[in-house]
Structure formats: C-alpha cells, structure tokens
Amino acid sequence: MKTVRMKIEPNIPSVKRVGRVNTAKLDATTETQIAQHAAEDDAAAVQDAAxxxxxxxxxxGFSQAEFATRIxxxxxxxxxxxxxxxSPTGAAKALLKVLDKAPEAALAALH
Incomplete structure (x- = not known):
C-alpha cells in the first residue's frame, strides 16, 4: 500500500477542506437541539437492540414463550x-451474541 502525503495550505481558499467542522452551524446549535439529537440517537440504539x-x-425458530423458557x-x-x-445488557447481551453466532453450542450449554 502506498502512502501519499498531502499538505493543506489554510491560506489558499481554492483548497477544499474535507472533514472540517462548520463552526457557524455548531455555534448556532442550541442545548435543546443537542439533547434532542442525543435522545434520537438513544432511541435508534434501542431499536437496533430490539x-x-x-x-x-x-x-x-422459537416463540417468545419458548425462547424465554430456553434462556x-x-x-x-x-x-x-x-x-x-x-435493552439486554451484560450477560443477556453476551448470550444473545453467542446464540446468534453459535446457536447449537449455546442451546446445548443451556439445556
């Protein structure tokens, strides 16, 4: 793999800055908006877990009742x-991951 070094000159406006923060937009963001975005991120994470x-x-291939009994x-x-x-946490989260990757082994260990 080849490494390419680039020098960015901040005084030259023709050079496009990639990955820079829009400070005007950042400064215009209120605490309420930040809290709202954090809540939305948390809700998305919970839905992913669900x-x-x-x-x-x-x-x-289990019903909810069968699954509850098995684990x-x-x-x-x-x-x-x-x-x-x-959301499942700790051991429950780990168990779900094992059930996802190696279901036969996990179910045999739980039996």
Missing part, C-alpha cells in the same frame, strides 16, 4: 426487549 433480539429468536428469563423480559422498552 431488532437484534427479535432476529436471534426468530432465527432459532431462563421471563416472557415479559423478552417482550420488553423486542418492543424496545428495555
């Missing part, structure tokens, strides 16, 4: 994960 939990269960959590917990009300 989709992941649902996808793992469906790939295994030893309450049915309500599974529903909350899949509806995005709660």
């Amino acid at each position: 989709k992941f939990a649902r996808r793992v269960r469906r790939r295994l 030893d959590v309450s049915l309500e917990t599974i529903r909350n994960w899949e509806q995005g009300k709660r």
Whole structure:
C-alpha cells in the first residue's frame, strides 16, 4: 500500500477542506437541539437492540414463550426487549451474541 502525503495550505481558499467542522452551524446549535439529537440517537440504539433480539429468536425458530423458557428469563423480559422498552445488557447481551453466532453450542450449554 502506498502512502501519499498531502499538505493543506489554510491560506489558499481554492483548497477544499474535507472533514472540517462548520463552526457557524455548531455555534448556532442550541442545548435543546443537542439533547434532542442525543435522545434520537438513544432511541435508534434501542431499536437496533430490539431488532437484534427479535432476529436471534426468530432465527432459532422459537416463540417468545419458548425462547424465554430456553434462556431462563421471563416472557415479559423478552417482550420488553423486542418492543424496545428495555435493552439486554451484560450477560443477556453476551448470550444473545453467542446464540446468534453459535446457536447449537449455546442451546446445548443451556439445556
């Protein structure tokens, strides 16, 4: 792989700056807007977790009740994960990842 070195001259306006921050837009952003964007990002992350939990269960071919029984959590917990009300954390998150990558081994260990 070849390395290319570039020198950017800030005094030459014809050189386009890539990856620079628009300070005017940044300064115009209010704290309320920042909080709103953070909330939107959090909601998207929760939905991703919900989709992941649902996808793992469906790939295994289990109903919510069967899945809850197999991984030893309450049915309500599974529903909350899949509806995005709660997100799996810690050991539950790790278990879902293992179930996704090596379902036979994970289910055999849980049995």
